[in-house]
Amino acid sequence: MDEFGPHDLASYLLVAVVLFCAGVLAVATRRNAIGVLIGLELMLNAAALQFAAYGHFRALPNDSQGQTAAVFVLVVAAAEAAVALALLFAVYRTSKDIDLEQTQELGS
Amino acid sequence: MIEQLLFLVCAGAAMAGAVGAAVVRNLFHAALLLGLCLLGTAGLYLFLQQSYLACLQVVVYLGGVLVLVLFATLFSADVRGAVQRTPVWLRAVGGLGALLAAGIAVQLARAVVAHGKNLLPSRRDPENTPDAIGGADAIGDLLVGSWLVPFLLAGFLLTVALVAAVATVRRFRRPLEASRG
Numbered sequence: 001m002d003e004f005g006p007h008d009l010a011s012y013l014l015v016a017v018v019l020f021c022a023g024v025l026a027v028a029t030r031r032n033a034i035g036v037l038i039g040l041e042l043m044l045n046a047a048a049l050q051f052a053a054y055g056h057f058r059a060l061p062n063d064s065q066g067q068t069a070a071v072f073v074l075v076v077a078a079a080e081a082a083v084a085l086a087l088l089f090a091v092y093r094t095s096k097d098i099d100l101e102q103t104q105e106l107g108s
Numbered sequence: 109m110i111e112q113l114l115f116l117v118c119a120g121a122a123m124a125g126a127v128g129a130a131v132v133r134n135l136f137h138a139a140l141l142l143g144l145c146l147l148g149t150a151g152l153y154l155f156l157q158q159s160y161l162a163c164l165q166v167v168v169y170l171g172g173v174l175v176l177v178l179f180a181t182l183f184s185a186d187v188r189g190a191v192q193r194t195p196v197w198l199r200a201v202g203g204l205g206a207l208l209a210a211g212i213a214v215q216l217a218r219a220v221v222a223h224g225k226n227l228l229p230s231r232r233d234p235e236n237t238p239d240a241i242g243g244a245d246a247i248g249d250l251l252v253g254s255w256l257v258p259f260l261l262a263g264f265l266l267t268v269a270l271v272a273a274v275a276t277v278r279r280f281r282r283p284l285e286a287s288r289g
Contacts, residue, residue, distance in 0.1 A: 006115040021206040022126035028202030064246035079269035086273035
């Protein structure tokens with residue numbers, strides 16, 4: 001990388017790596033289910049950013065494959081957030097808290 | 109010069125928000141920092157000349173997912189993180205795992221940049237100038253063209269996710285109603 005700027009592929013990749021590592025850290029260390037959910041969102045966001053960056057820096061004219069892949073990552077993230085919220089709701093109903101260490105079962 | 113400065117602001121917001129969301133103890137603050145990270149990423153999409161993707165990021169992530177996460181913080185009995193301390197060994201293991209992930213990701217990126225076909229390490233004058241709405245029509249052409257099967261699968265996934273979410277919540281309502289009645 002010669003410079004950290006908007007015209008360099010490596011700078012986008014560096015941002016994506018930092019985002020992904022923050023997501024791994026959150027998923028590994030958080031005891032609360034919402035913290036884990038935030039980590040998952042960070043990792044998906046890093047993946048979408050990598051898709052978009054590689055798509056932009058391809059040498060083909062009028063190429064939108066990377067953007068389209070990033071749109072699919074967004075769709076998966078939205079579906080995952082909806083299911084995760086439903087699971088949190090179910091866990092909360094049974095145990096009145098969403099501590100992952102204490103949770104033993106989903107429901108009665 | 110000002111472009112460089114704006115890029116630094118966006119990239120810094122994304123990275124600072126991500127690291128903050130991972131380590132801040134208060135969960136509500138972590139969710140807000142996640143919003144900062146998502147906003148910075150939307151700015152980076154603008155630098156990649158993908159304004160449609162940036163709009164989608166703001167609408168879907170900031171408007172949908174972040175609101176869901178903020179709503180979910182209401183379920184936690186310990187939003188401030190006063191009770192649920194993470195043990196030191198788990199922090200160490202998590203940091204080690206993050207470093208390992210960073211190493212793997214950096215090596216993968218270097219391999220792709222070195223050997224990727226049709227990949228430019230840097231470009232200043234892209235010959236494919238996007239249209240006024242940031243390539244939305246190109247994405248639409250691809251969605252009903254070569255990406256048709258993933259597109260249909262994404263629709264199926266969304267349907268299944270919605271039905272599963274409703275079914276998961278409803279299944280636990282019945283015993284409560286039965287115990288009341």
